[in-house]
Amino acid sequence: MYDSLSRALAQTPADDPARKGLEGIMNQYNTALNQLGVTAIEAVGQPFDANRHNAVMHIEDDAYGEGVVVEEFEKGFCIGDRVLRYSVVKVAN
Numbered sequence: 001m002y003d004s005l006s007r008a009l010a011q012t013p014a015d016d017p018a019r020k021g022l023e024g025i026m027n028q029y030n031t032a033l034n035q036l037g038v039t040a041i042e043a044v045g046q047p048f049d050a051n052r053h054n055a056v057m058h059i060e061d062d063a064y065g066e067g068v069v070v071e072e073f074e075k076g077f078c079i080g081d082r083v084l085r086y087s088v089v090k091v092a093n
Contacts, residue, residue, distance in 0.1 A: 003074060005029060033077070041076035043069045043087040052076060052083060057090035064092035 005026045012019040033039075041052050048055060048067045056073065064070050069089045076087030 002029065006075065037079050038077050038084065039079070041078055041083070041087045043072040043076065043089050045069065048089070048091045052078070052087060053089045053091075054086040055091045056088055059090060059092050061092050066093045068092050 005022065009019070009022050009026060012022060043053060046069050047065075048069055053069060053076070057071075059070065061070070068091065069087075070092045071090040072087055073090070074085075074088035077084045
């Protein structure tokens, strides 16, 4: 459900009246996750960590450091140190 809401928000223009409703639903969803102790895994700009990230793409680009996550395709989640879902990412160099 999180991915579907994220994709819907990404595709809905800022001036579309439906966007406000989608943002409200996403905020409620995030609040529920937080109340359960679920936190999002930070990915973009972070060093690749095989314990938290699932790399599905690799790019060679001198603009990024070695092993830095440059794009996140799916958000990852954890409770404490336990990963519920790995972040699906693209890694540089």
